[in-house]
Amino acid sequence: MRRRSDEQGRALLDALLECRSEPGLAARAASCLDLPEHGRYAVAVLRAGGGEPAGVAPEADGLRFFRRRRADREVVVVALGDRDPAALAALLVRWCPGPGGIGPVADGLAGLGAARRLAEVALLTCPPGTTDIVRLEERLPAALLVSQPELSARLVTDVFGPLLALAPADRALLVRTLEAWLECGGSAGRAAGRLYCHRNTVLNRLRRLERLTSRSLSRPRELIDMVLALDAFRMTAPQS
The missing domain is CATH 3.30.70 (Alpha-Beta Plaits)
Incomplete structure (x- = not known):
């Protein structure tokens, strides 16, 4: 029973x-x-x-x-x-x-x-x-992205298209730099400490990323594009 x-x-x-x-x-x-x-x-x-x-x-x-x-x-x-x-x-x-x-x-x-x-x-x-x-x-923006996979893929292509065309190691370096900069509250100096490089190296990488994506990290709406595209990219990118 x-x-x-x-x-x-x-x-x-x-x-x-x-x-x-x-x-x-x-x-x-x-x-x-x-x-x-x-x-x-x-x-x-x-x-x-x-x-x-x-x-x-x-x-x-x-x-x-x-x-x-x-x-x-x-x-x-x-x-x-x-x-x-x-x-x-x-x-x-x-x-x-x-x-x-x-x-x-x-x-x-x-x-x-x-x-x-x-x-x-x-x-x-x-x-x-x-x-x-x-x-x-804790993941509401990312949850919105995974709930609309077609739009998420379009966002990654639209924002990170030129970045995706780079060699994998070069692309990974720029992505890690953007991640570190965001996690450090937009501080290039703190991001440099986390990445074991000079502050100017971080700034140069971020400027290169801005040129590739045609978006500025200093403009709030364009920064939102970058952050959302980064979330979508991380959730689908294969691990190296």
């Missing part, structure tokens, strides 16, 4: 994650899984590796976890209670191989399907080769 109840609970959870709209579905799942129907829940989607999935305990740090495996994905549903979802990200980083995405908090079991779909979008914002576990709220 216990096995049958567990199987029923898993089936109900799968139905919620698939956004099925059957009358009373959330209430039945709440009763079967011993969960509040209108509690706070988070859904994480992890890119599963080979072998057995990483160990997430049924209960840990005051949180309850429910795990479902789907092809190359592992879906983790978490009963948050009054906990901050940022704590979940930190917990999954310790236990699970990334990358992974966490959707917005769902107000009730009926919202699990939407939270799972948005967690998938958050996962898509993780560039190839990375192991980050990210929250959708």
